[in-house]
Amino acid sequence: MREALRRNRLRACLAAALLLAPVRAPACALALIFALDVSASIDGKEYRQQRDGLAAALLDAGVQEAILAQPGGVAFAAYEWSGRYQQDMMLPWTAVTDRAGITGVSAAIAGHPRSYAEFPTAIGYALGYGAVLMRGAPDCTRRVIDISGDGIGNEGFGPEAAYREFGFRGITVNGLAIDPGDGTVLDYYLARIPHGEGAFIEHARGFADYAAAIRRKLLRELFGPQMVQAR
Template identity: 40%
Template sequence: MQPVDLALCLAVDVSASVDFSEFGLMVGGLAAAFREPDIAAACAAGPKGGVAVAVLFWSSGAEVAVPWMRIDGEAAAGALAEAIDNAPRLPQPGATALGPGMVAALALLAACPAEALRLVLDVSGDGAHNQGRAPGPVRDVGVNAGVTINGLAVLNEEAGLLAHYEAEVIGGPGAFAMSCADYADFSQAIRRKLLREIRGGALVA
């Protein structure tokens, strides 16, 4: 894969708190975002002309839902959207193992086949960590490896989740956390988040 401006791993919560309808809204919203012309244009706007994107679903385990793809315009972004739409819900619903999910996502980032100017892990979910390795130390490992970790907290289950993400999940240069009220609002929230991540500080006009 040719060098990219950004390697972006999208780590998505598919634990038991995410029901069938919510999963559909979340995955559909993520796919819809990559069908937006401004997202595709942002992917191609940097000096390397593209970004690498992979999607990881996590619960009590983690599975790569969409392997690394280079997004350099509307055709590639549309292909990514199709792959997201068609990704099976694996692993099975279980606990909210946020720390182990982040470990798997960081490993996926480390295995990106393209040289990247920036590394970003995008974590989204609707619950606080409740199984396995704590996310804070995992976050620190990622930050020390040069990864920026951002979060999108869906507040339909836990009103205080944004604070948990701010304290335990996000880190690195320019890291930020956002929230949305529920999965119906996820599509617009993830679109705003992706634009901010893809453009980055150096790419914002």
């Protein structure tokens, strides 16, 4: 009888302690990974339009205001991808809370030399790499992978297998389809890339449209699912 009473008192004390314990708030609002396609279908000029378009979008006044409005800031990382084993870091995890931080992220991306140019499009492997990279992200409220490309997967497993095998719980994947007009890439991205809450696909009508498209995409990602649903 006494032993039962002691156990009940211990349970009550533990329950009270859990109720009084402070809840640790996330360190930032958003952990955002940029994944840029550098497969063989992309020539040197197109590569620069993609890389420099992303760097320029980060310096856009509206994008900067959206980043700075995020509670705790935003953590960015970036990598290039092409074949099964051809992924290369452009930017390690970098927490940004001010304009100097945004400028630094933009400069790091703009100054990165192309890593690969002769491999196919292994988009499933690219997504798997992003999921593993996300495990090292700061503790943020939302986690998003932003993947861009100008082709459909033609090597290795596809997006569905990546989502099934690599632990994408709590990760949103948005896509930017670089499709000049025949709809093949856009249709592939719409059907197979979106994953998680509020996921969406943005469309660039060729590489010349990439900077404008990634700016639109960034604003939607920064404002979150509520903005996507309202549009």
